[in-house]
Amino acid sequence: MIGVERNHHMYGKLTEVTSEKNVMVDEHLRNHTYTKLGGKADFLVTPETYEEVQAIVKLANQEKIAFTLLGNGSNLIVKDGGIRGIVMNLKKLCSMWREEEKMIAQSGAKIIDVSRQALQESLHGLEFACGIPGSVGGALYMNAGAYGGEVKDVLESAKVVTREGKLLSLPASALDLHYRTSNIPDKGYIVLEATFSLQKRDAADIKAVMDDLTYKRESKQPLEYPSCGSVFKRPPGYFAGKLIQDSNLQGKQIGGAQVSTKHAGFIVNKNNATATEYIDLIRFVQSTVKEKFGVNLEREVRIIGEDPK
Numbered sequence: 001m002i003g004v005e006r007n008h009h010m011y012g013k014l015t016e017v018t019s020e021k022n023v024m025v026d027e028h029l030r031n032h033t034y035t036k037l038g039g040k041a042d043f044l045v046t047p048e049t050y051e052e053v054q055a056i057v058k059l060a061n062q063e064k065i066a067f068t069l070l071g072n073g074s075n076l077i078v079k080d081g082g083i084r085g086i087v088m089n090l091k092k093l094c095s096m097w098r099e100e101e102k103m104i105a106q107s108g109a110k111i112i113d114v115s116r117q118a119l120q121e122s123l124h125g126l127e128f129a130c131g132i133p134g135s136v137g138g139a140l141y142m143n144a145g146a147y148g149g150e151v152k153d154v155l156e157s158a159k160v161v162t163r164e165g166k167l168l169s170l171p172a173s174a175l176d177l178h179y180r181t182s183n184i185p186d187k188g189y190i191v192l193e194a195t196f197s198l199q200k201r202d203a204a205d206i207k208a209v210m211d212d213l214t215y216k217r218e219s220k221q222p223l224e225y226p227s228c229g230s231v232f233k234r235p236p237g238y239f240a241g242k243l244i245q246d247s248n249l250q251g252k253q254i255g256g257a258q259v260s261t262k263h264a265g266f267i268v269n270k271n272n273a274t275a276t277e278y279i280d281l282i283r284f285v286q287s288t289v290k291e292k293f294g295v296n297l298e299r300e301v302r303i304i305g306e307d308p309k
Contacts, residue, residue, distance in 0.1 A: 017055040033073030037275040039082025058165040071138035081306030107137030124201035131217035137191035152177035156197040163188035222260040225268035241265035
């Protein structure tokens with residue numbers, strides 16, 4: 001943790017650029033992740049405008065204090081030691097609207113909600129996202145996808161803030177979107193807004209596709225327990241879940257973390273797991289699959305933060 005004097009100083013600075021209700025001190029991050037894991041943030045800040053985002057980034061630079069962006073925590077594990085400095089969550093930037101055949105959504109909106117709004121507007125193209133729990137910003141960050149569709153298929157442009165606090169409008173091509181990756185982390189961009197280019201279609205047809213994908217998701221995925229979603233990327237020529245299943249790892253448990261018995265590609269927080277237990281189980285799965293099949297399972301989920309002391 002940062003010192004008391006520094007803590008007081010930073011709290012004062014942060015509340016100069018955003019409301020006091022948007023600044024939390026020593027906040028448990030397990031309250032802000034889908035896995036229900038994670039230690040404390042020194043400061044958790046939830047800005048309400050693009051200008052506040054820019055001001056907070058500039059403040060972190062001026063004060064030389066660590067800065068971390070947290071999405072809605074659906075594809076993320078925060079270590080038990082928490083995160084030092086400023087953690088920013090954009091959940092209050094969650095508006096979305098239609099402009100002709102485009103859906104525009106702020107970073108903190110859930111991509112699943114944008115897909116539902118597109119359905120209401122009879123706009124086709126986001127059906128694949130109807131079961132993805134992440135935020136719009138997170139979806140761009142990792143080029144999220146499911147059931148044959150992905151963000152890069154429909155993204156037209158994005159508004160981002162740079163590491164220096166500058167606001168940019170970028171075409172989708174500038175984000176270098178590939179399978180579960182983008183250049184957003186390397187560039188240090190903070191996504192504020194995304195424009196999706198869609199097509200008019202009969203709402204009943206769109207709904208039929210979304211209903212089918214929802215059924216597939218709910219029948220196959222372990223939604224009854226906290227998890228980070230699909231843990232591993234699909235290795236070329238294989239399916240991660242099948243490799244894990246064929247390694248007899250379904251049901252394998254370390255502490256409160258378990259390889260799902262419903263879908264081997266998921267690790268669930270079955271019984272008050274710690275982040276350390278969850279991460280240890282991920283590594284055990286990776287080493288076992290490598291030993292049995294010679295295949296390297298690459299994590300799709302991000303791991304951030306500090307180890308407990």
